[in-house]
Amino acid sequence: xxxxxxxxxxxxxxxxxxxxxxxxxxxxxxxxxxxxxxxxxxxxxxxxxxxxxxxxxxxxxxxxxxxxxxxxxxxxxxxxxxxxxxxxxxxxxxxxxxxxxxxxxxxxxxxxxxxxxxxxxxxxxxxxxxxxxxxxxxxxxxxxxxxxxxxxxxxxxxxxxxxxxxxxxxxxxxxxxxxxxxxxxxxxxxxxxxxxxxxxxxxxxxxxxxxxxxxxxxxxxxxxxxxxxxxxxxxxxxxxxxxxxxxxxxxxxxxxxxxxxxxxxxxxxxxxxxxxxxxxxxxxxxxxxx
Numbered sequence: 001x002x003x004x005x006x007x008x009x010x011x012x013x014x015x016x017x018x019x020x021x022x023x024x025x026x027x028x029x030x031x032x033x034x035x036x037x038x039x040x041x042x043x044x045x046x047x048x049x050x051x052x053x054x055x056x057x058x059x060x061x062x063x064x065x066x067x068x069x070x071x072x073x074x075x076x077x078x079x080x081x082x083x084x085x086x087x088x089x090x091x092x093x094x095x096x097x098x099x100x101x102x103x104x105x106x107x108x109x110x111x112x113x114x115x116x117x118x119x120x121x122x123x124x125x126x127x128x129x130x131x132x133x134x135x136x137x138x139x140x141x142x143x144x145x146x147x148x149x150x151x152x153x154x155x156x157x158x159x160x161x162x163x164x165x166x167x168x169x170x171x172x173x174x175x176x177x178x179x180x181x182x183x184x185x186x187x188x189x190x191x192x193x194x195x196x197x198x199x200x201x202x203x204x205x206x207x208x209x210x211x212x213x214x215x216x217x218x219x220x221x222x223x224x225x226x227x228x229x230x231x232x233x234x235x236x237x238x239x240x241x242x243x244x245x246x247x248x249x250x251x252x253x254x255x256x257x258x259x260x261x262x263x264x265x266x267x268x269x270x271x272x273x274x275x276x277x278x279x280x281x282x283x284x285x286x287x288x289x290x
Contacts, residue, residue, distance in 0.1 A: 006157040007036035009065055010268060013057055013079075014072030017041040021233075021285050022070060025261050028281050029273050034091055037269075041119050042069075047156045055082030058099065058106055068100045068268040076139050090210040090255045092176045095139060098264045109267055112143035113150070115260025118275075120151055120228065123251040127226045130196040131155040133190070135215045136204030137162070137169040140230050144256070145173055157197070159190060160204075187216075194220035201228045207237035214238050223247030232257045235286050 008030065012022055013096040023039035030037030031102050042057060044050065051074035058079070061069060071079050076095040079242070080086065082103040083096065089094045096108035120127075132153045134145055137160040148156055156173075160166040166184040185193060194200070194216075206215040208231050218239070221227065227243035232253035243250050258279045 005206045005211040007270065008038070009170070010039040010070070011061055011066055011070050012039070012041045013044070013054055013075055014073065015044045015074055018046065018056055019041045021257070021282060022261055023276055024285065024290075029265055030054040030269070032274065032277065033269070034269055035269065041266070049079050054079045058082055062101050062104060062106070066101060069097065070264055071097050071099060073139055080108065082106060085274045089113055089146070093143050094127060094172060095142050097260065098267055108230065110143055111263035112140060112256075113147040114263045115258070116144045116230070116256045117147040118259040118262070119251060119255035122146065123255045124179055124226055124228065127249060129153045131157075131197040132159050132199045132201060133159065133193055133197045134203055135159050135190075136202065138203070139204035143170060144168060144201060144230060145169065146176070148201065149158055149173060149177045149180055150180075150205055153180070154185070157183045157185050157193060159187055161187060165243065175227060190216050191220050194225075197225070199226040199228065199262070202239055203230045205231070206278045207231040207239055207267045209233055212238065214242065218242045218246070221246050221248060226251070228251045230256055232282075233286065241249065254279060254286070258282055
């Protein structure tokens with residue numbers, strides 16, 4: 001059966017995923033390719049399920065004819081033990097956000113890292129990457145930290161309220177990037193660190209609709225800094241707006257959202273998604289308040 005003749009049934013497993021814009025992004029892009037493609041959220045909270053049930057949901061999905069799943073919080077690490085194979089970068093990151101089912105086998109990938117890597121290269125080309133400060137060392141933080149180091153960052157400082165989590169993440173990253181300097185800090189140390197870094201990446205939830213605010217004191221931001229955000233709802237977070245006002249080069253979270261969706265779509269279908277078309281659709285939906 002050719003790719004064009006095949007139909008696709010895809011799901012998104014995670015907590016609170018019903019409002020996600022990933023399903024309509026995939027479906028609209030599939031329409032443009034002439035594919036039959038149905039993408040449905042599988043919300044753990046709505047089903048009364050725990051993250052530990054991700055393996056059972058995967059197996060049930062395979063029996064029902066699903067071709068693939070995207071995986072999000074809190075299942076990106078929990079799903080690994082239920083997979084038959086895992087890509088090298090997902091193994092290095094320790095998290096999976098895309099699972100493809102082929103011949104009854106589950107194959108895991110991570111497009112958060114590749115998606116952010118693409119966003120950084122296309123949205124902030126040529127920025128200085130000697131020293132970077134990253135806020136947040138959780139699920140998304142693991143992937144973007146890997147992407148930053150893979151992009152050539154020489155010194156990365158991870159800041160998280162949970163110092164143990166930050167230290168564990170730094171140790172895991174150092175195993176794959178032994179030639180880099182990876183340190184940790186607590187939020188109170190950020191003002192003193194800003195004068196020493198080239199860029200700042202927010203991988204914390206601060207800035208989202210239900211976690212409004214700024215993830216750091218912006219008084220220390222200078223026009224020489226670049227600033228990136230992983231939050232895309234809203235796409236113009238308080239951090240993005242403040243950084244622009246100070247003359248910083250800015251990368252909004254919509255870029256990463258598109259990058260990871262483009263890569264996941266390619267893994268699932270074998271076709272190359274149009275990133276500019278997907279971003280236009282994302283911004284259209286955000287503007288409409290979806």
